[in-house]
Amino acid sequence: MSVRPLPRQDSQRIGELQKAQQQDEFSRGVRALLMRPLMAPGNEDFPAVRRQAERLRDWFAREAGWPLHIEREGARLFKRPANLTDDTRGLPTYDKRRYVLLCLACAVLERADPQITLQLLGERVVQWATEATLTSRGFEFTLRSAADRRDLVAVCKTLLEHGVLQRVAGDEESFIHDHSAAQHDALYDVQRRMLAGMLAAVRGPSTWRLEDMPVDFEDRLRSLVIEHAADGEQGRRDALRHHLARRLLDDPVIYTASLDADTQAYFVNQRGAMAGRLCEAAGLIAEQRAEGLALTDESGQLTDISMPAEGTEAHATLLVAEHLAQRLHDAQASPVTTDDAIAAFLRGAVDRYGRYWRKSAREPGAEKELANITLDRLHKLQLIAHQNGQIRPLAAIARFAIGETQIRPPSTHAVQNGAADSFFDT
Secondary structure, three states: OOOOOOOOHHHHHHHHHHHHHHHHHHHHHHHHHHHHOOOOOOOOOHHHHHHHHHHHHHHHHHHHOEEEEOOOOOOEEEOOOOOOOOOOOOOOOOOOHHHHHHHHHHHHHOOOOOOEEEHHHHHHHHHHOHHHHHHHOOOOOOOOOHHHHHHHHHHHHHHHHHHOEEEEEOOHHHHHHHOOOOOOOEEEEEHHHHHHOOOOOOOOOOHHOOOOOOOOOHHHHHHHOOOOOOOOOHHHHHHHHHHHHHHHHOOOEEEEEHHHHEEEEEEHHHHHHHHHHHHHHHHHHHEEEEEEEEEEEOOOOOOOOOOOOOOOOHHHHHHHHHHHHHHHOOOOOOOOEEEEEOOOOHHHHHHHHHHHOOOOHOOOHHHHHHHHHHHHHHOOOOOOEEOOEEEEEEEHHHHOOOOOOOOOOOOOOOOOOOOOOOOOOO
């Protein structure tokens, strides 16, 4: 019995659907790795990343110069920042102290058994914290205070989120309040493959000889990520393309004026083609203006800070953004303002919007803390330049010149921001 072949038109349509599915899966992999460069096998996008492994490796290496390792135990995209002086990135709630504890915890786990308890991890971190280099800089860590135990638990949660630790039993929160009782402990499996991928440096700090080790902080940062650059014109162009692609994939916006002369010339000539390739792969939308270029995500997933969003801080940030955008457009007023002026603006906004804010934000004096939070968010989004108490709105803030705010009932979750189509001044 013979099987009649599919009509040519149906066969072509099936091929197109398969190609579209492959592209969609590839885009899912790109987006997932950008948001989770160290990806554990339990991540919902990991199967797609494994299926698209070869294509993803080629794309990240070609466009951004980022190596990608994909194994059965997990995936690691070795993202290296284009701008080492940008201090707006980092783990939420982390300060210098917690970063030190994170490094110490990873060092302990590197030498630990396949399983470890939270109590034992803490005790060994305490031992390592007595190292002379740390104590000479005033670092001290014990398990005697709840604050110290809270910092250790925050580090453990970070390692859990990144798949370095897997909880077998126990609870971290009870450990904060009482670590002396055995029932207030937690047991973890140590995932060594994921632990090995925590550091994204080109060259590990332990590979430096003591006499050659860089001393200055900036030199140490550069030594971690310095990469070999091929000689010749093609090597120079590749380095420029990788630098710009890294910034476009990591930063909210690139302002043309922020680039040096060589990079600016390449950017002006190549930004259209570059943006097209990045947008096609990552499902983004390019907004090009004379002032610069932004790759935006309509879904809001590829961002650490959403705007607009729900909550008191998010609403206050939107109000301040609109206020600064209006100053940028007002030819009669200087666009530069101060921290105190923004705090006063928010104090005045309490009369109109305070009933929609949480109670603590309405208290006298709370406007200063709220102003600090909103300005930090705007700075991280590269909508303002903020230094020494001076605030200068940048061109991209123009999209938040939304005009008269419409107050919606508290039960309505839809946000009507009326933002302009343009991200920049035209």
